[in-house]
Amino acid sequence: MSFISHLINGISLGSVYAIIALGYTMVYGIAKMLNFAHGDVIMIGAYVVFTSMTGMGLNPILSILLSMVVCTVLGVVIERIAYKPLRNAASPLAVLITAIGISYLLQNVALLLFGAGAKTFTNVVTFPSISLAGGKLTITGVTIVTILACIVIMVGLSLFVGKTKPGRAMQAVSEDRGAAQLMGVNVNGTIALTFAIGSALAAIAGVLLCSAYPSLTPYTGAMPGIKAFVAAVFGGIGSIPGAMIGGILLGIIELLSKAYISSQVADAIVFAVLIVVLLIKPTGLFGKNIQEKV
């Protein structure tokens, strides 16, 4: 029974990684950049929920919506101010370094505003736990909500990308930016939309993460951000189903390693698995073998 319990918790943690990884992978697919500040947007989103609930007494739903709005605006503003001017920079390193800089900036702004002490995240998800197998297996409300949220987001995003006009424009930009422009697609607008969606998802991930692990500090987003990046690479960066599967597998591997091997080396195992996968299939599980254009 405990194996099933670990497995379900792994799927749940993996669902959070998957939601974060979607932001990484969509931005990479469309803007061709690694947004290393993405994890810190999650942390900002979590602080918004924390502040609006404990400080302003807003109800959870409104707090989450507010957090999504703040993160969306934040993501779009970061893109516009920090990344867009570098879009045609000679070296792709310029934007990568900028992203790392933004990551530190966000962490330090949070440090300034909220202090270094850990805040105990309020319980946002008030869904009841369920008990199975005659009480031997308990699944918490947060776990259920996280997995459901992940499924809803995945389905919604797939429909959006596959069936709507802006979604198809995203696919076109991701394949060939110039050709998409010739069709009349505004690439700047499409990239901004991608950042908006990724950041709104980061807000949701922040709430789910802090509901499961209720200690919030300015560095809360950093490690999950890196893990989600690993998940995105694991699944094949640029691929939406890849981010999903990569995230969930990563969560399962992490929790099973913690349970059966050692909680100290669990992270090391996660990264080791990534290295093995990349050695066998360099493009990740769902990666396409498209050659980079020269």
Place this chain on the structure above:
Amino acid sequence: MAMLTVKDLEVYYGVIQALKGISFEVNQGEVIALIGANGAGKTTTLHTLTGLLSSTKGSIIFEDRDITKVPAHKIVEMGIAHVPEGRRIFAELSVYENLMMGAYTRKDKAEIAGTLENVYKRFPRLEERKGQRAGTLSGGEQQMLAMGRALMSHPKLIVMDEPSMGLSPIFVNEIFNIIEEVSAGGTTVLLVEQNAKKALSIADRAYVLETGKIVLEGKADTLMHDDAIKKAYLGE
């Protein structure tokens, strides 16, 4: 007044000057060929025309509007469609979705459906394969898709960059037939080709580009019998 007037266009890639002040005109209803060897600057010219590259000097006037600084994504709405070199279809999208990307800026669903029907009539193969991923098409079919996609915008002027490149002779003939049909249908054509013989055979007028400069221009019939052209481009 010509439909398209390009004047003294200069374009650089970093410090390398690819276009050294070129001027040409395209009149309504014409088929204009722009020929020249590999590296002459043909693709650069078309990319500058549709806003994928920007010029440092010169002007581009289309239907009395200065489009020199208009960004690429606003060009198609003005009536210029670009069939890029190497086709550049969206390999992951279906044939149908590629065609619909061609109609991206159009709003009227009924009109789009009408154009789609015409494109399918012109390219029956595309209709047969409409649900297929575009990346699975053969080279010739992909070229047809690139042309069909451009036609989906219902352009006044269509610019094509080496549509016959890398195709078997049968497909080359088919592509040139289609270009003639498109022209007969009322669309003005600016055709870039290395296959000078074929291009001159369907063009009204032509310009010859050499290392970023126009070195010769005239009626296609005349150029076809020009000794220098015969030697340099027609392999005679």
